[in-house]
Amino acid sequence: MPVIALVVLLAALTIADPDFLTQRSLTAAVRTSAPLAVLAAGATLVVLCGGIDLSIAALCSLTTVLFAMWLPDLGGLTTLAAIGVAAAIGAVQGLAHVVLRIPSFIVTLGGMSIFSAVALVISDAGPIRIVDRDATKWLTLYVGGVVPMSFFVAVLVVAAISLVLKLTPLESFVRATGYSESAARLAGTPVDLVKVAAFTVSGACAGLAAIMLVSRNFSGSPTMADNLLLPAVAAIVVGGTAITGGHGSLWRSLVGALVITLLRVGLPIVGVPSAYEQILYGAIIVAAVALTLDRSKVLIIK
Amino acid sequence: GCSEEAGGSSSGGSEAGACAPEDVTLVGQVRNESNPYEAAWLDGGDAFAEQVGLTQDRLTYDGDSTRQQEQISQLLAGDTECLVMNILPNGDSDTPPIVEGAEEAGAYLVTQWNKPADLNVADYDQWLSHITYNGVESGKQIGDALAEAIGGSGGIVALQGILDTGAAKDRFAGLEESLAANPDVELLDDQTANFSRDEALAVTKTLLTKHGDDLKGIWAANDDMALGALAALEQAGRTDVAVVGIDAVPDALTAIEDGTMTATVSSDGPWQGGIGLAIGFCVATGELAVEDIADEDRAWFAEQFLITGDNVGDFTSPEVDAADFECDNVFSRSQGAIS
Amino acid sequence: MTTHLQSQPDAQASAPVHALEVRGLVKHYPGVKALDGVDLVVHQNEVLGLAGENGAGKSTLLKALVGLVRPDAGEIWVRGEKVRLRSVVEAADHGIGMVFQEQSLVPNLTAAENIVLGSEGAGVRRGLYRWDTMRKLAQEQLDKIGSQIDPLARTDTLTFAERQMVEIAKVLRIEERTSHPPVIILDEPTSVLESAEIETLFTQVRRLREFASVIFVSHRLDEVLDVCDRVLVLRGGQSVGEVSTASAAPAELHRMMIGSTGSEDHYHDTAAERSDQPLQPRLVVKGLSGATFRDVDLDVHAGEIVGIVGVHGSGREDVCRALFGAEPIEAGEVTLDGDKLDLSGTRAACAAGVGYVPAERKIEGMVGPMSVADNMTLTKQKSRCSGPLVMPQKQATLVDKWIERLSIRTPHRGTAIQRLSGGNQQKVVLARWLVAGDIRLLLLDHPTRGLDIGARSEVYRLMRELANSGVATVLLADSLEEAIGMSDRIIVMSDGRATAEVGCPSGAKPTPLDLVKEMV
Amino acid sequence: MSLRDAGPPIALAVIFLLFALISPGFRTIGNVQNIMDAAAVLAVVTCGITFVLMMGSIDLSAPGVMGAAAIAVSLLVANNRNGNDWGLLGVLVAVLLAAALGCLSGLALVLLKVPSFMTTLGVSAVGLGVATLLFGGVQPNISDEMLRGWAIERFLGLAYLTWIAFGCVLIGWLIQCYSRLGRYAFAIGGAEEVLALSGVKVAPYKVAVFTLAGAFYGLAGVMVTSQLSAGLVQAGKGYDFAAITAAVVGGTLLTGGRGGILHSAVGVLLVTVLTNGLVQVGVSPYWQGGVQGLIVVAAVAAAVIPQRRRNQVTK
Ligand SMILES: Nc1ncnc2c1ncn2[C@@H]1O[C@H](COP(=O)(O)OP(=O)(O)OP(=O)(O)O)[C@@H](O)[C@H]1O
């Protein structure tokens, strides 16, 4: 279903401006969507478990700073170190959520402001340039000459996580937790563990998205990704994942991220004036969800 | 296998000066159209475009760095043959990718306000010029004006802009210079209000109760915050506090005329909106060659004025002066290269 | 109420028409024909019983009568008039109201609000609440059933049974809503009630019969025969026969429901051939204390079924939950086969071979939108895995085997469990603990709640089988009879303490009365 | 008041006392007045959002709705852009416009069956678009004495705006306790499916709740305009998350069915006291956001301790 929304949107943009449907333009759009797709994919896991992760964008910003700061010392290991630290931070949030029983909304909202503050302080409130671009160069390559490596990686990540879910009992655990946490717990499923794992993966994805942003901007900055929070959550919902948990998939979020990206870059490029662009954006995301959500799976729409 | 190209039509940069005037595409990009300064900027761009018989594509990115990058890469994925861009990067870190992108795609680029200090414009062919106002200077000028207004001694507070922007840092550095020159002026507190009128209102109210009558002056890193501070003063019934800002937005000028505000520093939005397009247009159509632009004109401070009650009348209705955009005149407002 | 007694003569004047008539009702769901041409007649001033196996279509039929299910074909006639019922409100306007099988109260509203919900009448003027009036309205209803519940108590502070009484009070409001003699539908109202409350309910039903008609559903056939005038039997979505209660016996009814003769020995007690108990009990609980229970001692041998009985609030449920690690404990020691049992969480309990079937199936027992198969294998993942990987084929075989073994009526193992009838859901939840065959201690909280007599018998047989294979079982039974029938020993709890122990060996069973004496 | 409702007020008292101990500037009458004044706008926004949260829905439309109302009111009362001078009527129209936008969120929710998260996000964008259109590049400043007076005039030491906020809390509380709308909103959060079984059509109530919330945001937008004497498109920036935080800190559950206006009012005070206190104490602006986040998490964690049960669900 989300694919239909994507195709319709693409068709509409092409009608508005026939030049939009060129291979170069599509490649650029797909490349643009990669960090958003990775952020959304990670957070989708948390949403599937019935929670929400509002810290992804701030964590992503923080990781760009960490990456830029560590690169001179750690060199090639920086990527792994940055993703690892982001994952660990995600895990800490997950632990705070399950151990202290604080709603995930609040934990991650708190996390959001804490990560922002830390990023601001350690970066001395400014961007950190990257001189040695070799560490991120691989992300700027193209697979087969057309598919941007960053998007390819995003697809790979989604595929890998989806496959692990599908082939192991994890998918059952995640869905059971999302649909009905108390039943899942009384069935002896590792609810707490699954939630912490979801937050960890979400953190790692934020880390990976950070690397992608750094490869694009040649710097790390304490507010670099902050504005990606709402688009990422919008991508999840536009993909048709139920915000109440249980129903949905990472693939849906990937498509959702493409839809949101097309809206963000497509509308202004085809010449919609900025005030109308916002009105259209609002109307289209609502319409897209109306199209993508499978209502037989989500009985009550909140 | 992997390659570095996005495939398809690879463009290694257009032949400078090869464009017919009617083929040029003019793009102006600012944060949003919902504040007067940036709306005036885009209007200035429109005025220039009209002057050369073209239209300007107005882009806004809502103060969202990622969105700015996304728009630009999408723009550069289109036809870049005779593309001229006058860009307001959201922050220092947003400039390098824009520059790299333009360089690769062969679009003509002028940036304003934000640029990392170590990024050298002369290293690039398509990045024609970077224009900014001397923030340290502005911060110092209004700091001095404030010191004078409070009689050379007393407590002031500073309202900083978005902390991780160069503008906020430079302006605050200017204030510090001014404080060094006016030893009897004491900085009681500095807080950030993120360049926002609404936040400045709340922060100022709190600072007023915190420092009470010790507070004699408010130094704001832009006029919006100064206006928010003025509203807070009015609500607190305080008329004895001097307020200064930067940008010369119309409301601030009115406030200076009324005498409620002490000083601001001009930054000419309409001119900024036109000048970037003008430089790009001149190069694209061959009237100006990149090699001929002097190194000090590749990154320069534009002329600015301290506006106080004495001279405010000269600035209340900024007009676009077509002569400023003549190819011979485009660098006429330069106050020298950015050091 | 008085107004209705006055309107009674009119109702009787039009007696020849049926209070309610259903002709050829059909309802399809994906994969099942829930109703397959049902006919039904409810006379004036009659209590009609509805019997049938789990999934026979009772609830679907009744929901169609209150406008919640739109039938695919068929007609509904109310007092000689053909009607189309599209909502609960329309049904109420025709005088039809229902107490649902699954509890349907808003937990965070007061009892009073729940009682008048949707028909506040004088309780709300111009959108504004008049709490006094509302409370009075609710009190009137509660008085009818002699309930002592405070109308302004939040519903989620009430016990299960109290909530059921609120539901009954709520449906009785239909008397005030229409000038016709109402038709009141009770879908398994007794499954969560204790015997005293059941008596109160029956008094109500008999009172209702004076001026209204009642449709009554229960899987306790003796009850059905006791309170109803006539019983209609459904099987596979069709009406298969009718029995006058004056003459019928439970066994006959049961035979009609399943289409063959059921076993006489309900509890399979005689089938038990218990081996000699080992000296060391499998489960030993010493001085267990928690928020709602104190100093509970309990031991259960392998192969033994121990029932715990007690009035509401005795804390027996929390003891069970604590043994499963789902309720914090303050003190006490628990060993299983001599090893200390880790009560820190449900995971540990599962790993140690403890199983728990909660009473609130809908919320705690099952994951509604997930399939039957996934629900069944949720706990014992290794039963469907090879290494870390899920083997769909292995799962399918296993699940199909259990679906057949427990005769679970489901279109497919992939059907969402929430689409099954209540009884069949319960069987899936039970099966969850059995698929791996490694269970040592089974804690059953009302395991037969909502099950039909066949399924119930099947569950009992299963419990016996498990016991014979060495599983220790703790049973919180649905009724005292069930506790007596199934248990080898019964612990009586009251106010959070174990107050007595009654031996209950095969052949020397105590009577319910004996237990009640211990309980008070 | 049960134990589980007592957490947030206790947290508020503790934080207030701590700041009062540390900072002499904090414990002045003037500063307490300032805190009340500063809480006014957030309180009104939170009143609106509380009803939505009570239903178990979420509302992110405050920034757009407030922006639209702010610009609308500044163009309707006496201003520097046109000859309008509608006075109170202008305020009313702006609030109605906001209510209409709120209504739109609700309609999209019940008619298109799109989760409120998305409909309100969309409506926020629409509101900002409308505001930008009306803004038209020139800052509207108001000269209407009445509206400006709201922020400046004082009664018993508090600005009129603060009294308006008190009024909103009172009205909100009355709606919550004594109107069918309020009680049904509460019930929808508790068990929406049950209401249908009782023959209650929930859709109109949902739409009404979003409309009511929109009206509160509209009034908040007008209040911001009064404070700044100017209509800003960004008048509502950040108020969505601030209000949700305040409501949740006050004890309203995001899953619906618990909490209420008075809870939220406590939450608003808690958040405002924090913001004010951190400035008074002199925490570096770089750290303020982080410290605030940490305290909010800690406060909620402390508040949930008494209600912790093993199998309780936290989402
Ligand atoms: N919403 C639904 N979607 C799909 N199938 C359904 C639905 N509701 C009921 N069914 C199916 O219709 C059949 C009849 O169900 P119903 O609930 O009427 O049985 P019942 O006689 O009330 O059983 P029980 O005694 O267990 O309550 C069952 O096979 C059930 O699986």
Ligand SMILES: Nc1ncnc2c1ncn2[C@@H]1O[C@H](COP(=O)(O)OP(=O)(O)OP(=O)(O)O)[C@@H](O)[C@H]1O
């Ligand atoms: N932690 C707790 N705090 C407060 N009340 C509790 C707590 N746990 C249980 N209760 C209440 O104590 C009462 C007794 O619980 P319990 O369900 O164990 O009794 P029971 O004997 O199992 O009753 P039933 O026969 O209905 O199953 C219930 O009303 C329940 O709401």
Ligand SMILES: [Mg+2]
């Ligand atoms: Mg049924």
Ligand SMILES: [Mg+2]
């Ligand atoms: Mg119980």
